[in-house]
Amino acid sequence: MRVLLVLPILIPLSTAAVSLVFWRRRSVQRWMGMAGTSGLLAASVWLFEAVRREGIQATQVGNWSAPFGITFVADLFSAIMVVLTGLMGLAVAVYSLGSVDRRRESFGYYPLLQILLMGVCGAFLTGDLFNLYVWFEVMLISSFVLLALGGERGQLEGAIKYVTLNLLSSAVFLAAVGLLYGLAGTLNMADLAIKLRAVEQTGLVTTLAMMFLITFGVKAAVFPLFFWLPASYHTPPFAVSAIFAGLLTKVGVYALIRVFTLLFVVDVGYTHTLILVIAGLTMITGVLGAVAQNEFRRVLSFQVISSVGFMVMGLALFTPLALAGSVFYMLQDIVVKTNLFLVSGVAHRLCGTSELKEQGGLYATYPAFALLFLIPALSLAGIPPLSGFFAKLALVQAGLAAQSYMIVFVALAVSLLTLLSMTKIWNEAFWKPQPPESLPAATQTAMRAAAVSKRKGLGTLIVPIAILAALTVCISLAAGPVFALATVAAEQLLDPAGYIRAVEGGMTQ
Amino acid sequence: MNVVLAVVIGGLYATGLYMMMRRSIVKLIIGLALLSHAANLLIFTAGGLTRARPPLIPEGANVPPAPFADPLPQALILTAIVISFGVLAFALVLIHRAYGTVGTDDLDEMKATDT
Numbered sequence: 372m373r374v375l376l377v378l379p380i381l382i383p384l385s386t387a388a389v390s391l392v393f394w395r396r397r398s399v400q401r402w403m404g405m406a407g408t409s410g411l412l413a414a415s416v417w418l419f420e421a422v423r424r425e426g427i428q429a430t431q432v433g434n435w436s437a438p439f440g441i442t443f444v445a446d447l448f449s450a451i452m453v454v455l456t457g458l459m460g461l462a463v464a465v466y467s468l469g470s471v472d473r474r475r476e477s478f479g480y481y482p483l484l485q486i487l488l489m490g491v492c493g494a495f496l497t498g499d500l501f502n503l504y505v506w507f508e509v510m511l512i513s514s515f516v517l518l519a520l521g522g523e524r525g526q527l528e529g530a531i532k533y534v535t536l537n538l539l540s541s542a543v544f545l546a547a548v549g550l551l552y553g554l555a556g557t558l559n560m561a562d563l564a565i566k567l568r569a570v571e572q573t574g575l576v577t578t579l580a581m582m583f584l585i586t587f588g589v590k591a592a593v594f595p596l597f598f599w600l601p602a603s604y605h606t607p608p609f610a611v612s613a614i615f616a617g618l619l620t621k622v623g624v625y626a627l628i629r630v631f632t633l634l635f636v637v638d639v640g641y642t643h644t645l646i647l648v649i650a651g652l653t654m655i656t657g658v659l660g661a662v663a664q665n666e667f668r669r670v671l672s673f674q675v676i677s678s679v680g681f682m683v684m685g686l687a688l689f690t691p692l693a694l695a696g697s698v699f700y701m702l703q704d705i706v707v708k709t710n711l712f713l714v715s716g717v718a719h720r721l722c723g724t725s726e727l728k729e730q731g732g733l734y735a736t737y738p739a740f741a742l743l744f745l746i747p748a749l750s751l752a753g754i755p756p757l758s759g760f761f762a763k764l765a766l767v768q769a770g771l772a773a774q775s776y777m778i779v780f781v782a783l784a785v786s787l788l789t790l791l792s793m794t795k796i797w798n799e800a801f802w803k804p805q806p807p808e809s810l811p812a813a814t815q816t817a818m819r820a821a822a823v824s825k826r827k828g829l830g831t832l833i834v835p836i837a838i839l840a841a842l843t844v845c846i847s848l849a850a851g852p853v854f855a856l857a858t859v860a861a862e863q864l865l866d867p868a869g870y871i872r873a874v875e876g877g878m879t880q
Numbered sequence: 881m882n883v884v885l886a887v888v889i890g891g892l893y894a895t896g897l898y899m900m901m902r903r904s905i906v907k908l909i910i911g912l913a914l915l916s917h918a919a920n921l922l923i924f925t926a927g928g929l930t931r932a933r934p935p936l937i938p939e940g941a942n943v944p945p946a947p948f949a950d951p952l953p954q955a956l957i958l959t960a961i962v963i964s965f966g967v968l969a970f971a972l973v974l975i976h977r978a979y980g981t982v983g984t985d986d987l988d989e990m991k992a993t994d995t
Contacts (some may be wrong), residue, residue: 501956508963512970517973527978528990535908535973537898541967542915545960549923552953602993 373430375421376443376865379453379492383407383460387485397476401468404481408464411488412457415450420710422450423856427863427873431496437874438562442457444874447860448698449495452625455705456495458842459617460488462835463566465622466713467610469831470720475608479693483520488512494622498874500551500558504544504624507590511537517611533640540589547582555578561874564633564867573637580635580642587630593683594652597676601660604675605668605725609716612668614758616675617709621701624682628697631686632864647687650863651778653783654680661792666821667715667725667800670792671708674751675734677785684782685766688773693859696765699854702844703758707747710839714744717832718800727796732805740833741801746840748797751848752790758846761854885925892918903987905975910969916964920957927953 386407393399416553422445424427432441445453471480490510497503515537552558554575555566570576573811585596592600600620604612627646635642657677664670680703685697715725717740722730734741750757763786770779846853863869892914899911930949937944979985 501959505959505963510968512967515967515970515974519977522977522981524981525993527974527981529993530974531905531908531978531987531990532993534974538912538967538971539900539915542912542919545916545919546922546930549919549926549953549956552923552956553926553928606993 373428375414375418376428376430376445376496377432379411379418379457379496380489382410382414383485383489383492386410387482387489390485391479392480394479395477397473400476400481404464404467404484405461405696407485408457408460408488411455411492412461415453415492415524418445419450419454422447427869429873429876438557438559441502442559442561442874444498444870445496446863446870446873447856448625448628448864451698451702451856451860452495452621453492454619455702456488456491457476459614459705459709460484462709462713462839463610463614463617466613466716466832466835467482467484467608469828470610470716471608472521478520479516480520483513483517484614487517491618491622493664495625498560498664500548500560500563500630504541507544507622507626508541510619510622511541514615518615519764520611521608523606525606529606533599533603536589536596537718538574540586540596544586547579547586550582551579559874560633561867561871564871567634567637569758570637576635577638577641578831580631580638580840583630583635584627584642584646587623587626588649589623590620591627591679591683592620592653592676593649593679594656594676597653597656597679600676601669601672604672605666609668609712609719613709613712613716614714616671617705620675620679621682621705624679624701627683628686628864632689632694633870643687643689646683646780647775650680650684650687652680653683654781658785658788658792662788662795664792665727667718667727667730667796668712670727670796671711671715674711674789674792675708677700677789678708678751680785681763681766681782685769688766688769688775688778690769690773691770691858691861691865692765693769694864695854695858696762696769698860698864699765699857700762702853702857703750703762703843706839706842707750707759708844709835710747710843711744711751713832713836713839714740714747717829717836718744720829720832722800722805729798729806731799731803734801735804743833743836743840744801745797746843747792750843752793753786754790756847758843758850761847761850765854811814881929881931882925885921885929889918889921889925892921905978905985905987908987909971909975910966911942913964913968916960916968920960920964923953927956969976 376763386403390400390403418769427446429444431437487510490506493506494503497506515534518533519526557563557566566575647738654677657673657680660673661670682697682700685693701776719725750759753763767779767782895919896911896914899907927950930947933948935944935948935951982990
């Protein structure tokens with residue numbers, strides 16, 4: 372058993388356990404949060420290096436041979452995702468120091484964040500469908516509590532919708548897993564990949580594929596299953612929104628890509644065409660929602676949905692270039708989305724509101740901060756030379772090569788509308804002068820008093836934003852090498868033999 | 881036996897979904913509980929029903945005699961039951977808090993976060 376593969380799960384788990392011991396000592400929990408996420412990042416980089424050098428890594432917990440035991444597998448795609456989880460975890464842990472209030476901290480905010488990261492890493496690394504279900508539940512339960520922690524009215528209403536739809540999707544997941552076990556007699560993904568290709572009733576396999584499409588579709592927030600997302604993502608503290616937007620929907624997309632490259636490839640003509648239609652509709656509805664909204668985080672929430680459409684589009688086209696585009700889009704989008712939500716938190720602190728109409732004047736007072744917003748925002752819209760441009764370029768090229776002109780047209784139009792919605796935020800929050808007369812006098816006095824304390828603790832908020840913006844610039848400058856990495860990851864995805872061999876390497880046959 | 885269980889599972893799904901589509905949040909939670917029961921029974925049935933044949937290996941043999949009950953689905957169900965218990969406990973506390981804060985149990989009234 373290689374400890375390398377379970378470290379990204381063990382580190383957050385032990386950090387959370389130790390933090391819980393220090394329940395009453397907030398300062399210890401704060402430091403543990405930083406230490407745990409730093410450790411996670413280090414372990415994930417180690418894992419990534421091992422996967423990049425030596426190929427796909429797999430381990431059987433307790434040395435129970437492959438189809439029977441608990442399997443952890445890391446191919447390049449999972450390893451990249453785990454590294455990004457570590458990075459976002461660290462950025463959000465630092466950001467939380469200055470932004471999460473004392474009450475939430477003393478009710479276990481930091482341990483919950485660690486458990487969330489553990490669930491996300493587990494979902495990326497597991498090689499077994501039932502374990503994937505368990506990791507999803509770990510992730511969901513901690514996200515439920517993080518979402519509702521604080522008990523504000525909006526949070527609770529958002530949480531009810533979020534909890535209901537995600538539990539419904541879990542029930543479908545569980546049913547699909549049970550039926551798949553009845554059909555194939557195994558739930559180990561490598562073993563399933565072999566057995567499902569030999570199943571004669573392809574109709575039954577496609578039916579199961581649709582059940583998995585629904586369940587992961589809810590988690591990934593694709594059309595028409597996304598309604599829980601814009602109803603809840605703007606309600607919790609900004610740090611929580613940021614980690615949700617950065618990672619949670621991407622776990623859904625990761626699971627979609629995993630099962631629709633490894634398992635359900637018997638009827639690509641039907642399943643992947645359906646996914647292509649869903650991808651197009653997801654992009655359109657997401658961006659239209661974003662254009663229609665007037666609150667900072669609601670605009671961003673709909674942009675999360677729109678981006679999921681792009682990632683799923685690469686899966687649907689199902690060519691090496693398209694999948695590489697998807698992987699590249701995901702890895703740069705996680706950074707960009709997390710950063711945009713972190714920026715929205717600072718804008719809220721500086722203006723005292725998140726309503727775009729009432730914000731303003733940020734460019735005049737904080738020009739450097741405005742630049743930090745522009746980098747991820749323009750990257751999201753796909754303006755060259757930023758990373759989002761290269762991701763969209765790859766996807767559009769793949770679409771043209773596959774002669775799916777409709778989806779290419781949709782992707783380009785949606786990019787234009789994305790630029791429109793980002794310009795709206797820029798105009799309202801940063802460019803236009805602050806509208807003081809629109810506010811009641813009492814709020815103005817309160818705001819003037821708050822202005823003094825505004826700068827207090829702002830450093831811990833700006834540092835992660837600056838680092839993530841720098842990371843976006845780095846991905847943009849090193850687009851060639853990073854894209855080469857994404858290409859290798861896509862090749863591994865499209866060639867299940869390597870994955871199966873890595874898992875069966877531990878099998879004693 | 882398969883037919884009976886299939887009808888029971890279908891009934892549980894139908895009832896659960898019907899309860900979820902009512903407006904009361906209490907019924908929403910009952911619906912969710914029924915759905916998870918339905919999923920558990922579905923795993924049980926889909927895993928194949930073999931009555932009165934426990935998977936015990938007789939002395940001197942390496943495998944149990946041919947038609948034996950598969951223990952794995954039951955292990956899966958046990959895990960799923962524990963998870964759904966935890967999640968439902970959380971959901972109950974959540975609706976209780978939501979009822980206290982919003983002052984209604986009607987889902988149609990809870991639209992402050994919608995647009």
